[in-house]
Amino acid sequence: MQPTDIKDPEYFHKVVDCQYACPAHTPVPEYIRLISQEKYTEAYMINWESNVFPGVLGRTCDRPCEPACRRGRIEEEPVAICRLKRVAADNKGEVKPFMPQGPFSFNGKKIALVGGGPASLTVARDLAPLGYEIHLFDEQFKGGGFMRSQIPSFRLPESVLDEEVNYILDLGIHTHFNHFVHSLEELLSQEYDAVFVGTGAPKGRDLPDLPGRNEGAKNIHIGINWLANVAFEHTTNIGKKVIVLGGGNTAMDCCRTSRRLGGESVKVVVRSPYTEMKASPWEKEDAMHEDIPIVDNHVPIEFVVEDGVLKGMNFEKVTPIIENGKRKLVPTGEPLVFIEADDVLIAIGQENSFPWIERSAGIDFDKWGMPVVDTLTHATSHPKVFFGGDAAWGPKNVITAVAHGHQAAISIDLFCRNLPLTQRPSPFVNLVSQKMGLHEWAYESDVVNDVRYTVAQADKKITLSNRKTEVELGFTKHEGCKEAERCLNCDIQTVFVEDKCIECDACVDICPTTCITFIDNAEEDALRQLLNMPALNTSQDLYVSAPLKTKRVMVKDEDVCLHCGLCAERCPTSAWDMHKFLYKVTKAG
Amino acid sequence: MTFIKPKFRHPDLPKNKLGYTLSYYEGALSTLCAGCGHDSISAAIIQSAFEMNIEPHKLAKLSGIGCSSKTPTYFLGNSHGFNSVHGRMPSVATGANMANKELLYLGVSGDGDTASIGMGQFVHVIRRNLKMIYIVMNNGCYGLTKGQDSATADNGSISKTGIVNQFQAIDLCGLAIELGATFVAQSFSGDKKQLIPLIKAAMAHNGFAFINVISPCVTFNNNKGSTKSYDFVRDHLEATGTFDFVPEMEEITTNYESGERHAIKLHDGSFLQFNKLDSDWDPLDRFSAMKAVHQAREKNEIITGLLYLNQVAMDLHELVSTCDRPLNTLKKEDLCPGNGALATINAGLR
Numbered sequence: 006m007q008p009t010d011i012k013d014p015e016y017f018h019k020v021v022d023c024q025y026a027c028p029a030h031t032p033v034p035e036y037i038r039l040i041s042q043e044k045y046t047e048a049y050m051i052n053w054e055s056n057v058f059p060g061v062l063g064r065t066c067d068r069p070c071e072p073a074c075r076r077g078r079i080e081e082e083p084v085a086i087c088r089l090k091r092v093a094a095d096n097k098g099e100v101k102p103f104m105p106q107g108p109f110s111f112n113g114k115k116i117a118l119v120g121g122g123p124a125s126l127t128v129a130r131d132l133a134p135l136g137y138e139i140h141l142f143d144e145q146f147k148g149g150g151f152m153r154s155q156i157p158s159f160r161l162p163e164s165v166l167d168e169e170v171n172y173i174l175d176l177g178i179h180t181h182f183n184h185f186v187h188s189l190e191e192l193l194s195q196e197y198d199a200v201f202v203g204t205g206a207p208k209g210r211d212l213p214d215l216p217g218r219n220e221g222a223k224n225i226h227i228g229i230n231w232l233a234n235v236a237f238e239h240t241t242n243i244g245k246k247v248i249v250l251g252g253g254n255t256a257m258d259c260c261r262t263s264r265r266l267g268g269e270s271v272k273v274v275v276r277s278p279y280t281e282m283k284a285s286p287w288e289k290e291d292a293m294h295e296d297i298p299i300v301d302n303h304v305p306i307e308f309v310v311e312d313g314v315l316k317g318m319n320f321e322k323v324t325p326i327i328e329n330g331k332r333k334l335v336p337t338g339e340p341l342v343f344i345e346a347d348d349v350l351i352a353i354g355q356e357n358s359f360p361w362i363e364r365s366a367g368i369d370f371d372k373w374g375m376p377v378v379d380t381l382t383h384a385t386s387h388p389k390v391f392f393g394g395d396a397a398w399g400p401k402n403v404i405t406a407v408a409h410g411h412q413a414a415i416s417i418d419l420f421c422r423n424l425p426l427t428q429r430p431s432p433f434v435n436l437v438s439q440k441m442g443l444h445e446w447a448y449e450s451d452v453v454n455d456v457r458y459t460v461a462q463a464d465k466k467i468t469l470s471n472r473k474t475e476v477e478l479g480f481t482k483h484e485g486c487k488e489a490e491r492c493l494n495c496d497i498q499t500v501f502v503e504d505k506c507i508e509c510d511a512c513v514d515i516c517p518t519t520c521i522t523f524i525d526n527a528e529e530d531a532l533r534q535l536l537n538m539p540a541l542n543t544s545q546d547l548y549v550s551a552p553l554k555t556k557r558v559m560v561k562d563e564d565v566c567l568h569c570g571l572c573a574e575r576c577p578t579s580a581w582d583m584h585k586f587l588y589k590v591t592k593a594g
Numbered sequence: 595m596t597f598i599k600p601k602f603r604h605p606d607l608p609k610n611k612l613g614y615t616l617s618y619y620e621g622a623l624s625t626l627c628a629g630c631g632h633d634s635i636s637a638a639i640i641q642s643a644f645e646m647n648i649e650p651h652k653l654a655k656l657s658g659i660g661c662s663s664k665t666p667t668y669f670l671g672n673s674h675g676f677n678s679v680h681g682r683m684p685s686v687a688t689g690a691n692m693a694n695k696e697l698l699y700l701g702v703s704g705d706g707d708t709a710s711i712g713m714g715q716f717v718h719v720i721r722r723n724l725k726m727i728y729i730v731m732n733n734g735c736y737g738l739t740k741g742q743d744s745a746t747a748d749n750g751s752i753s754k755t756g757i758v759n760q761f762q763a764i765d766l767c768g769l770a771i772e773l774g775a776t777f778v779a780q781s782f783s784g785d786k787k788q789l790i791p792l793i794k795a796a797m798a799h800n801g802f803a804f805i806n807v808i809s810p811c812v813t814f815n816n817n818k819g820s821t822k823s824y825d826f827v828r829d830h831l832e833a834t835g836t837f838d839f840v841p842e843m844e845e846i847t848t849n850y851e852s853g854e855r856h857a858i859k860l861h862d863g864s865f866l867q868f869n870k871l872d873s874d875w876d877p878l879d880r881f882s883a884m885k886a887v888h889q890a891r892e893k894n895e896i897i898t899g900l901l902y903l904n905q906v907a908m909d910l911h912e913l914v915s916t917c918d919r920p921l922n923t924l925k926k927e928d929l930c931p932g933n934g935a936l937a938t939i940n941a942g943l944r
Contacts, residue, residue: 079602080602451598451600452602454602507629507812507816507824508784508828509630509783509810510633510637510783510784511629511633514633514634515599515623515624515633517601517603518602518603519603519604519607538607554825554828555828565602565604567600567602569599569600571600575624575628575629575633576628577627577629577812578629
């Protein structure tokens with residue numbers, strides 16, 4: 006194998022599994038370390054700079070970082086990264102002084118943002134301090150988009166959302182609330198230098214052809230619309246018996262909200278097996294904790310309506326079988342199952358909808374009715390129009406929308422400065438030794454054995470009686486510190502300098518997880534098998550040195566390295582050293 | 595702060611026939627200098643015991659005084675141990691072995707502990723062919739007292755302070771072969787590929803197994819001009835062959851008749867398989883082994899590998915016809931045969 010080029014920032018970036026997995030590439034270990042030092046304000050600001058909504062995401066993020074966490078490969082449970090973010094948000098001090106301070110001198114460019122969700126707000130935050138005049142349009146009377154309309158208050162208190170939305174609006178954003186943009190062409194005819202479309206995926210899927218759909222329409226609701234009506238207090242109650250169709254996170258929010266609006270017997274009914282449901286495991290657990298059974302392998306057949314009143318639904322029982330490598334749901338042949346219901350919520354997915362974009366506006370759409378958007382620059386066939394968030398490539402999540410916002414802001418800035426959109430700024434990277442002396446490192450290098458701490462929840466009696474009472478209490482400061490200490494500091498990199506190595510094997514002998522081997526070089530596949538512990542996780546890289554004096558090479562399997570620093574500790578010549586690696590995605594400007 | 599070895603190990607760590615992973619054979623975290631050759635030898639011992647499926651409670655590790663003699667703390671944490679008086683490890687090993695021949699005895703000593711203060715003990719334990727493994731971690735200096743030349747420092751070797759050694763070195767392997775040791779090997783701490791099969795073969799040997807391991811003192815004897823530094827040893831290594839230890843149960847498929855491929859069947863039915871690099875040398879012939887050692891010294895080379903093996907000689911238990919059972923299992927009836935037996939003996943003397 007060729008020697009690893011550690012000058013390429015992406016090599017060490019990939020070693021920081023959590024940060025690499027995060028769409029916005031938040032420097033996770035950096036802020037977790039600050040939490041363990043009780044520096045909550047600093048931890049919050051690292052998050053704010055990167056993911057814009059730490060308080061919101063610390064409660065509701067889809068957490069792509071946690072399945073990636075190295076700790077999950079070494080013991081069972083990853084670090085509770087998401088809930089640690091909330092610890093920073095809950096305990097922070099005054100943060101406004103650390104944010105950009107307006108008024109900013111106008112640079113002469115006006116930008117329109119359509120939709121007031123996380124993608125648009127991120128664009129606003131990145132561009133406003135650069136002097137852009139930002140105009141934000143949203144049909145609701147407050148910003149936040151789906152963070153407000155779809156995430157129930159018992160998961161995300163309105164005050165937290167308001168606070169973080171206002172940090173952005175306070176940068177001098179011109180808001181046009183209660184304003185539905187009906188025409189892109191009309192918007193383009195006004196004097197905007199660029200338009201950003203962050204309108205999300207606002208259309209909930211329906212089951213229009215299911216018998217009884219029209220007859221029972223009064224008690225059959227589209228999940229996301231119903232959640233929005235609850236959030237804006239147009240809907241305040243629901244029947245005692247509720248069926249929620251669907252297995253995603255929206256279904257979980259629907260069923261739990263139903264329990265709070267009068268639903269006594271609420272059931273989630275899903276076509277696929279339980280294990281294949283799209284909802285996050287923790288959301289399923291929370292729903293079941295609130296006495297909501299999840300009935301899987303049931304396909305909806307019809308709405309049962311008698312005398313114009315919805316009585317329930319009939320379902321066909323199916324069983325999953327694997328045929329030609331594909332999973333199929335095959336009817337079991339049992340009689341239809343009738344489940345009673347006063348109301349049915351359909352939460353089987355959502356899709357994009359752009360009725361307000363004229364097909365003559367100059368934006369190419371593909372055969373599925375989706376805009377053609379460049380995955381790097383977020384540009385469309387219309388030079389002034391950029392897309393991001395769910396509007397660009399369909400429904401994802403808040404953190405992805407934020408990541409899109411950052412990239413779109415970069416493109417808009419480049420566009421307004423007449424620079425090529427492909428000229429993306431390099432990431433900010435820093436690599437600095439942590440050695441302070443004998444047995445002394447600038448980071449807490451010992452690996453704690455604690456298992457993951459659980460977040461306490463408020464009493465069910467209280468939370469079910471008020472939809473605005475937050476269920477999760479969050480970690481206490483003490484729990485936050487303990488959980489933060491579980492972090493393995495994957496950003497403290499093991500850096501190897503070949504010409505200092507005397508091949509004494511001290512690192513090989515001390516490494517607790519047998520990551521290091523000195524070996525004759527070979528091709529990667531062969532090398533992976535020949536190491537002291539075969540490196541079978543091919544998603545993790547091998548760190549290979551240039552040939553040493555004995556013609557062998559040092560090979561380190563990054564897979565289960567604990568970043569404990571013992572290799573550097575036991576190295577007599579400092580050929581190994583621990584360096585803190587900081588990687589920040591550069592923002593617009 | 596670091597210096598606590600984390601509890602976590604590689605999740606896929608293999609298990610040996612006893613169901614233990616390598617970590618079960620580990621000891622406490624070493625407090626020797628970073629980069630000390632002794633730590634590599636400790637790691638080789640851990641690996642050998644793991645691969646030999648040794649039940650930790652069936653092994654006793656014994657040592658004297660010195661950096662080398664600290665190492666038993668750093669390996670086989672679940673085995674018996676005795677850290678004895680300076681140079682007196684062979685006596686303690688002899689006593690323990692006489693009392694219970696069911697354990698495997700692993701003696702660890704250094705060049706000071708063996709070639710200076712313990713020389714008398716060393717030569718006598720060889721003479722008696724006590725069944726044990728005797729590893730010398732040889733760094734040519736007194737590392738624990740700031741690096742003075744030891745009795746194994748080569749003539750002409752330059753110390754860290756720049757002083758040239760005027761005295762002749764004691765060649766422990768040559769001495770051991772001369773005195774009739776039945777298993778003599780020499781190796782280098784930085785070459786585990788060779789060291790591990792040698793330790794495993796020594797564990798299988800029925801008699802005194804001596805391994806002299808050159809183990810650089812990274813703090814006091816790793817300078818230019820030293821003949822026991824990492825660089826010097828690597829440049830002057832002359833292996834007698836490449837070695838592989840093959841347990842008895844494994845089928846040997848290689849054809850040994852052709853070329854220079856050899857296999858020696860060991861006492862317990864296992865094999866030491868090797869590829870001879872020096873055609874003049876025959877490890878089963880004492881004169882040939884002596885000659886190889888002398889020639890290497892002449893040529894300023896460090897000869898490594900198995901140098902000499904004698905499987906014919908009887909070990910101490912056989913020589914003095916001891917009882918098979920550990921002494922602590924002998925009951926009064928075993929030790930005191932009673933009046934009848936005494937009367938018979940007395941009658942025989944009339």
